[in-house]
Amino acid sequence: MPRNFLSKTLENQLRKNNQAIIPVVPELLDATTNLGKGEIEIPKEITEIEALIYSRGRLNAQFFRENRRKYVVPDWVNGMLSFNSPGVISLGHSSSLINSNYRDWVAFGGLDCESEGTVTSKGLVVPLIDGYGILSGAIINNEPQFITRDGKSVQKLQEGYLPIIINSWSVKRRKYQQIVYGGKVGTSEMGVLSLSKKKSQDSAELIFSIRPFNQEGVSLIHSIAYRPQDQSVVINKELAVQFSIPPERIASANYHFFKDSATILSTRALKYDSDKETVINCPVGLANMTFVFPSDAEKIEAHFRTSKKPFTPPPVLEKVTSSWKEKINRGVQFNAGDSEVNRLYLASLTNLLLLADPGTITPGPTEYHRFWCRDAAYLISALDRVGYHQYAEEALDQFIQRQRKDGFYYSHEGEFDSNGEGIWVLSEHAKLAADQFWLEKVFDSIKKAAEWLIKTRNQKKEEPLFGQGHLVRGLLPPGYSAEHLGACDYFYWDNFWGVAGLREAARCAKELDDEESHIWLQEEYQKYHTDLLSSIDQLYEKHGFLPVGPYREGDSAMIANLCAWHPTKIFDAKNDVLMKTAEKLYEEFTHKGGFMHEVAWNCYGTYLTMHLAQVYLENNDQKKVSQIINWLVKHQTCPMGWAEGISPQTMRGGMGDSPHGWASADWIHLIRNLFVCETTDGAVKLLSGFPVKFLKKGVSTSCIKTHYGEIDYHAKLFAKKLTLKLKNTLRIPTIRIMTPRPITSIKVNAGETTILDDKCAEISQKATEITINLAK
Numbered sequence: 001m002p003r004n005f006l007s008k009t010l011e012n013q014l015r016k017n018n019q020a021i022i023p024v025v026p027e028l029l030d031a032t033t034n035l036g037k038g039e040i041e042i043p044k045e046i047t048e049i050e051a052l053i054y055s056r057g058r059l060n061a062q063f064f065r066e067n068r069r070k071y072v073v074p075d076w077v078n079g080m081l082s083f084n085s086p087g088v089i090s091l092g093h094s095s096s097l098i099n100s101n102y103r104d105w106v107a108f109g110g111l112d113c114e115s116e117g118t119v120t121s122k123g124l125v126v127p128l129i130d131g132y133g134i135l136s137g138a139i140i141n142n143e144p145q146f147i148t149r150d151g152k153s154v155q156k157l158q159e160g161y162l163p164i165i166i167n168s169w170s171v172k173r174r175k176y177q178q179i180v181y182g183g184k185v186g187t188s189e190m191g192v193l194s195l196s197k198k199k200s201q202d203s204a205e206l207i208f209s210i211r212p213f214n215q216e217g218v219s220l221i222h223s224i225a226y227r228p229q230d231q232s233v234v235i236n237k238e239l240a241v242q243f244s245i246p247p248e249r250i251a252s253a254n255y256h257f258f259k260d261s262a263t264i265l266s267t268r269a270l271k272y273d274s275d276k277e278t279v280i281n282c283p284v285g286l287a288n289m290t291f292v293f294p295s296d297a298e299k300i301e302a303h304f305r306t307s308k309k310p311f312t313p314p315p316v317l318e319k320v321t322s323s324w325k326e327k328i329n330r331g332v333q334f335n336a337g338d339s340e341v342n343r344l345y346l347a348s349l350t351n352l353l354l355l356a357d358p359g360t361i362t363p364g365p366t367e368y369h370r371f372w373c374r375d376a377a378y379l380i381s382a383l384d385r386v387g388y389h390q391y392a393e394e395a396l397d398q399f400i401q402r403q404r405k406d407g408f409y410y411s412h413e414g415e416f417d418s419n420g421e422g423i424w425v426l427s428e429h430a431k432l433a434a435d436q437f438w439l440e441k442v443f444d445s446i447k448k449a450a451e452w453l454i455k456t457r458n459q460k461k462e463e464p465l466f467g468q469g470h471l472v473r474g475l476l477p478p479g480y481s482a483e484h485l486g487a488c489d490y491f492y493w494d495n496f497w498g499v500a501g502l503r504e505a506a507r508c509a510k511e512l513d514d515e516e517s518h519i520w521l522q523e524e525y526q527k528y529h530t531d532l533l534s535s536i537d538q539l540y541e542k543h544g545f546l547p548v549g550p551y552r553e554g555d556s557a558m559i560a561n562l563c564a565w566h567p568t569k570i571f572d573a574k575n576d577v578l579m580k581t582a583e584k585l586y587e588e589f590t591h592k593g594g595f596m597h598e599v600a601w602n603c604y605g606t607y608l609t610m611h612l613a614q615v616y617l618e619n620n621d622q623k624k625v626s627q628i629i630n631w632l633v634k635h636q637t638c639p640m641g642w643a644e645g646i647s648p649q650t651m652r653g654g655m656g657d658s659p660h661g662w663a664s665a666d667w668i669h670l671i672r673n674l675f676v677c678e679t680t681d682g683a684v685k686l687l688s689g690f691p692v693k694f695l696k697k698g699v700s701t702s703c704i705k706t707h708y709g710e711i712d713y714h715a716k717l718f719a720k721k722l723t724l725k726l727k728n729t730l731r732i733p734t735i736r737i738m739t740p741r742p743i744t745s746i747k748v749n750a751g752e753t754t755i756l757d758d759k760c761a762e763i764s765q766k767a768t769e770i771t772i773n774l775a776k
Contacts (some may be wrong), residue, residue, distance in 0.1 A: 024699075037489050038589060042480065043413045043414055043480055045370075045411070045413075051425045052130075053216075053367070054096055056216060057098040059217070059218050060077075060097040060218055061091055061094065064081065066082070070117075070259045070260060071259060071260040071263065072135065072146050072148070072149055072209070072260060072263065073213065074148065074215065074217070075120065075122045075124075075148045075149065075353075076101070076102035077421070079098070079650070080100075081097075085650055086650050087102060087647070096668070099216055101649055101652060101654055102121075102647075102650065102653065102658075103215070103637070103656070103658050104637040104648075104653040105119060105653075105658050106118065106119055106121075106157070107354050107355075107640065108180055108181055108182050108354075109182040109183075110183035110184040110315065110320065111183075111323055111324065111325075112184060112357075112358055113183075113306065113307065113354075113357065114189065114357050115128070115189065115307045115353075116306065116354050118184055118365055118658075119155075120148065120182050122147060122148040122149075122167070123147040123169065124148050124213070124215070125180055125191075126214040126215055127191055127306050127309075128476055129366055129369055130212060130219060130367075131214050131221045132211060132213075132214065132221055132235055133210075133214050133219065134193055134209070134211065134241070134302055135147065135207075135209040136169075136178050136193070136208060138171070138174065138206040139207060139292060140172045140201075141172070142266060144262065144263075144266075145171045145172060146207075147176075150171050151170050151171025152169070153168070153169045156639065156665070157347060157636075157639045159325075161346035161347040161350050162321060162328075163324065163350055163351075163354055163640070164181040164317070164321065165180040165181070166178070171644075173492070174197075174202055174204060175198035176196065176198060176206075177196050177198060178193065178194065178455055179192075179193075179194040179196075181315070181317060182315065182721050183305050183315030183319070184315070185313060185314070187309060187310075188307075188311070188312040189305065189306045190306065190311075190312055190314050191314070191315075191529075192301055192302070192303055192304075192315065193208070193302040195301075196300075200298055204296045205297075206293045207290060207291065208290075208291045208293075209289070209291070210224055210233060210241070210246075210289045210485075211262075211288055212282075212286045215366070216367070218285075220285030221235055221285060221286065221288065222282055222285050222287060223235070223237060223279070223281045223282070223775060224284070224287050224289045225251065225270075225277045225278065225279045226247075226250060226272070226289065226291070227277050228246065228272065228273075228274045228275070229596075230242065230315045231244075231245070231246050231247075233289070239311045240304055241302050241304045242302070242304075243291070243300065243301065243303075244299075244300060244301035244302075245293065245294075245297060245300060246274075247291035248271070248292055249265075249269040250270065250290070251264055251265050251268040251269040251271050252278060252279075252280035252287075252289045253280065254280055254281065254282030254288070255282055255284040255285075255286040256282070256284070256662065260622065261288050261289055262288070265290060268574045269290065274675070281492070288663075306411055312419075323749055324350070327353060328349060330386045331349060331386045331388060332387050332672070332704050333701065333703075334675065334699075336671055336674065336675075337634075337694030337695060337696070338694050340451060340633050341633065341671065341694070342582075344641060344667060345667065347659075347664075348640070348664035348665070349386065350640065351640050351661060351664040352382060352661060352664050352668070352721065355661045358394070359395070359397060360394075360395055360575050361376050361380060361391075361398070361661070362661065363375035363379065363657065363661035364658070364659075365659075368656065368660070369477075369657075370421075371398050371402075371411055372412075373421050373422055374411075374481065375661060375662050376395060376421075377421035377424060377425040378567070378662050378665040379569075379661050379665045380392045380425050380426050381425050381429075381432075381669075382664075382665035382668040382672075384433065385432060385669065385672050385705055386672065386705070389429070389432070393429065393438065396425065396429055399426065400442060402595075403449065405551065406452055407419070407450075407451050409421075409449060413479035414477035414478075414479040414481065415480065416476045416477065416481050416494045416498075417479070417491075417493060417497040417498070419449045419450075419452055419501055420496075420497030420498040420499070420502075421497050421501070422449055423446050423449050423450060423500075423501035424568065426445070426508075427439075427446070427504035427508055428504075431707045432707065436512070439511065439512060443508055443512060443514075446504075446505050447517060450502055450521055451526075453476075454524050456476055456477065457474055457475060457495075457498065457528060457531075458474070459477060461477060461573065467549070468551070470538075471535050471539070471551070472535065474527070474531025474535075475490055475494075475495050475531065475532065475535060478490050481493065482560060482645075483600065484605075485548055485549075485558070485599065485600070486555075486557055486600060489551065490549045490551065491548055492535075492546065492549060492560070493560035493563060494638045496563050497568060498528065498563045499528050499570055500568035502524055502571075503525045503570075505521045505525075506521035506522040506524075506525050536577060538550075544584075545558070545577075545583075546561050546578075547579045553600065555599050556595075556596075557599040557600075559589075559595065559597065559608050559611060561578070561581055562578065562582060562612065564578055565578055565618060566614035566618075566673070571615075572618075572680045573618030586612065591604075591613065592627075593609070593631025594609050594628075594632075595608050595638075596648065602648070603645030603646055603647060603648065604635070604646035605644070605645055606632070606637075606642035606644060606666075607642075607665075607666040610628070610666040610669070610670050611623055611666070613628040614765065615630070615655075617674060617677070617688055617689035618688060618689070619688050620738045620760075622690065622691055622692050625674075625691060629670075637653040637659075638658055638659050640659040640664075641659040641660070641664050642658070642659060642660055643656055643658040643660055643663075644657060644658075644660040674688070675687070675689075675699070675704055676704055676711055678708075679706050679736070682732070683732065683734065683736055684706055684707075684736065685735070685736035685737065686713065686715070686736070686738065687737060687738045687739070688738040690740075695715065695716065695717035696717050696718075698714065699715050708731045710730075711726070711727070711729075712726075713725060717740065720773060720774055721771055721772060721773050721774060722774060724737065724772075725768065725769055726768050726769075733765055735767075736762050736763075737761045737762075737763065738759060739760070739774060740774075742758040743761055744765070744775055745757065745772075745773045746761050747772075748763050748767040748769065749768060749770075750764060750767045751763060751764020751765070751767050752764055753767075
């Protein structure tokens, strides 16, 4: 087994510095790799993220344990270190303090921008990825108050879904409003922080403070300079912020002198020389500066860059609002019968469009702001399903650009699900956008990716332990594809995606009349499918459910196997293996509707919970779908949706980035599939699993995309009947409609009808008015 990269690096550094090496340390670090199977070390992309997290965590622990009472710290720090907080942790034997209980920030930015800023739930503004913070406050009766520490701060999005972040702040019987937004100005990307008084007679002095902190903890600032000639702030020698009006007083501090300028305003906030810069340096990296504005100022603004592009005048709020509303209105609209479900759909769509950066797409605005093949497949297909084909096409180009000469779609080493996901999402785009010309352009890439899958799955494998090589015959080798599945291993997840990739490659060849490629790819797909089923059948016979891999027992990671239904449709969701696995997951790992992922996270998984809902949706189980949707709505971690994982301790963001792009994408998939879903036998069905309480209020959608054309309809459930008014451009002859109670009779205005089972009717594609009578 190869030496772990971290252990080699640590050992070399210690030897270089002539320091003692505790003999067990390299072995312990090596064991991280040795826990898994195969020859792949932890991918460097994962190592880079871990190195950042743990190095900052170490600094956080060292700094905040001693200094949090001396500084105005991010609210999560107090949440995790205050003895009376529900999120408090013990640090006695921990060298790292990482935000694992309050990951509930929200993103802002403009359309078609390269990066996003964030605002924590209490109002700390972080303009740049891994950058400094801007803190709002007010001096009331000579006492400084801050939005993240004092009073009550309530966050919402403008109109409920736009990326214009509003924090309403009440403190000392005063009310203030903070608004944060961003946008593109020419080629630059700028943001605005506005702080205003709710009453003009308020005599408080408004405050902005430049902080060496962000939503993850310490963010190093070595120098700050205020330039009075243009009311600007230079941070670490780069122009960062400009104020709308000049401050009246300034306080500055560093780690060695005065600590925190925000806590010494009564004595150190002084008039400044308007002909000279005010400068503070800090060798430790904890420089900070606080600006006090005149008491007669009813509103102050800070303008800042949200990327490394040049500083320009700020975007105009009205223009930002109108451009976002126009873009959102171009997509598919849903009325799911519940205002909060509808709002979360629009907010999730907003998040996806924020994360759709020019030529790429990322699953998060901060530490996840990079391209991952796996996440991208879900994000891009969600955009396609609601009509944003141009954004999808631009992001899909990442797969083409990242393809190696051997055909592998690379976003990190050992991501053996990536080729199946890449082929599948390329094919999905061609179906949903009905763009055969585009498919012709990318088919060479699809063929190369398929060849990689065929070659890689047929590679000779090391003889597994206990002579069980028959369980992995024809499967992809051990990989690190979805990190939340555990150590490097053989995963059915990789192979479900691989089979789906070959199936879709064969379909694309057929669509393009490439008979030779179609015959070859179809044969390879069938052989791969057979090998996969052979392994699955043996494991299912042994366990009565399907573990995440041939050499694993039942654990929460087997949630990954549900991809065999959503979105790959390798299995029908009524498949025994899939249903028994879903039942096992629901019974052992689901609590009050939320799926608890014990492997890797020990958090509730947001999009993982939605994957469970997809299985129950397909099986028309309104009760369980309703329970899961209710849980997700109740436990949204920010106004734009969810973090990747939810802390069971605080029920706030506990894992990953926020708002998480994959969670937003799967919410869109879930709502869309409630309205219309393609089946494994080439049909579409409406209203499967739709919660009854929503249907009673009436539901509707317009111009929803399917593999076979568009459809829009309105449906409503009455005491004894379900009615639909429907229009479509489908290229298939019939439509299936699912009902919450057994069907007694059907009336349509055109075509034939058939009752396929007690809760499923099939009608002609020509019908536009449908009444289905139901049993009590």
